[in-house]
Amino acid sequence: MRPLIAGNWKMNTLRADASALVVGLIEQRAGEDPGCDILLCPPFVSLGLIGDIIAQSPILLGAQDCHKEESGAYTGSISAPMLSDAGCGFVIVGHSERRAQYNETDLLVSEKARAAHENALVSIVCVGETLVDRDADNTLSVVEEQLLGSVPKSANAKNTVIAYEPVWAIGTGKTPKNIQIREVHDHLRMLLENNFADGNEFRILYGGSMNLANAGEILSIKNVNGGLVGGASLTVKDFWGICTSL
Ligand code: PGA
Numbered sequence: 007m008r009p010l011i012a013g014n015w016k017m018n019t020l021r022a023d024a025s026a027l028v029v030g031l032i033e034q035r036a037g038e039d040p041g042c043d044i045l046l047c048p049p050f051v052s053l054g055l056i057g058d059i060i061a062q063s064p065i066l067l068g069a070q071d072c073h074k075e076e077s078g079a080y081t082g083s084i085s086a087p088m089l090s091d092a093g094c095g096f097v098i099v100g101h102s103e104r105r106a107q108y109n110e111t112d113l114l115v116s117e118k119a120r121a122a123h124e125n126a127l128v129s130i131v132c133v134g135e136t137l138v139d140r141d142a143d144n145t146l147s148v149v150e151e152q153l154l155g156s157v158p159k160s161a162n163a164k165n166t167v168i169a170y171e172p173v174w175a176i177g178t179g180k181t182p183k184n185i186q187i188r189e190v191h192d193h194l195r196m197l198l199e200n201n202f203a204d205g206n207e208f209r210i211l212y213g214g215s216m217n218l219a220n221a222g223e224i225l226s227i228k229n230v231n232g233g234l235v236g237g238a239s240l241t242v243k244d245f246w247g248i249c250t251s252l
Contacts (some may be wrong), residue, residue, distance in 0.1 A: 009225065010167060010209050010232035011249045012045040012130065013239025014070060014098060024052045025059060030242035032063045039064075040249040042232060045096055046239075050084055057093035068096030068130070071104055074117035076125075086118075086125035097122050098130045098234075100156050102173045105132075112155025120158040123165045130167045130234065131156050133194075134214070137174035145172075145186075146193050153197055163207035168194055169234040175214025177237060184227055187212055191229035218244050222251040 019027065028046065035044065045066040048056050057067050069092075073083040089097055099122065100115030119129035133152035135145040149170065157166060170190050175181050182190075191210050198205030212224055213234030224230060238244040 007207065007209060007231055009042040009252060010045060010211060011040075011042050011245075012047060012068065012096070012098075012169075012211065012232070012234045013245055014101070014213075014234055014236050015046070015048045015239060016070070016103070016236055017049060018240055019048060019052060021052060021055055024048055024056060027240065027242060028056050028059050028065070031065060031246060032060065034242065034246045035063055035065060038250070040246075041252055042249055044249055047096070047098055053089070053092045053094060061093075066096060067094050068098065068128075069094050070098050070101065072097045072099065072118055072121060072127075074114060074121050076121065086121040086127055090125045090127055094127060096128045096130060096167075098132065098169075100132045100152075102132060102134055102171060102176060106173075112152055115156040116158040119156065119166065120160050123158070123160040128165050128167060129161070130169050130211070131161075132169045132171050132213070132234070134171040134173050134176075140172065140174065145190060149190055149194065150197060153194060154201070157201075162202060163204040163209075167209045167211060167232075168198070169211040169213050170194060171213035171234060173214075177215070179215050181215050181220055181224070184223060187224060187230065188227050191227065195229045216248060218247040218251070221248040225252050 047068040069089045072086045099118040122129040133149045135148045139148045209231035211232045211234045216233045217238045
């Protein structure tokens with residue numbers, strides 16, 4: 007399956023930085039197909055700007071979160087139909103920063119993913135263990151509970167991507183050993199196959215301190231079908247380097 011490399015810009019970039027970054031990526035992409043799909047997830051306020059710039063390029067657009075409801079009295083929130091209307095094809099749901107900082111539960115994440123599906127968006131559902139979970143040998147049971155609780159029945163391989171992001175690896179420069187990544191991705195694959203008719207076709211991304219130096223190795227692990235990249239998605243050199251390291 008064609009891998010997906012997604013850049014999660016988080017709460018970074020003003021409009022000028024955002025457009026410079028995307029213009030640089032478009033130039034690279036115009037010269038070479040790296041053999042993967044490239045997705046950018048900028049902050050909400052830059053979606054229109056980035057969407058206009060990438061309109062004629064194969065680069066894809068996504069958001070970092072959505073509300074579970076379609077409209078209403080939810081001050082400060084953005085709904086899935088709004089994202090679709092703004093030109094997004096993807097939305098990240100259940101990122102560990104949102105689970106931790108906004109107390110998002112598996113149930114809420116699954117409702118957001120369902121809202122995404124109902125509005126023609128691909129949901130990128132994130133799961134991952136904390137260091138406490140890993141040290142207690144609970145990694146597989148934690149990601150299993152998150153996956154089964156956060157991926158709605160409406161999911162299939164076309165409207166859902168899974169991202170495995172160990173919380174302790176995000177933004178820390180630390181990554182699991184390749185064998186540990188493989189173990190989790192194999193487990194997630196087994197769960198997807200047991201629960202969804204096309205479970206063998208879902209893309210399962212790895213995220214957490216992916217960079218130029220480690221991307222090639224991580225992306226070649228079985229059942230790793232791409233990456234969700236934070237810090238290293240903020241420069242053309244690093245992000246393009248990751249996209250071409252497959
Ligand atoms: P990082 O973040 O690449 O900066 O570790 C990844 C993520 O949180 O999606």
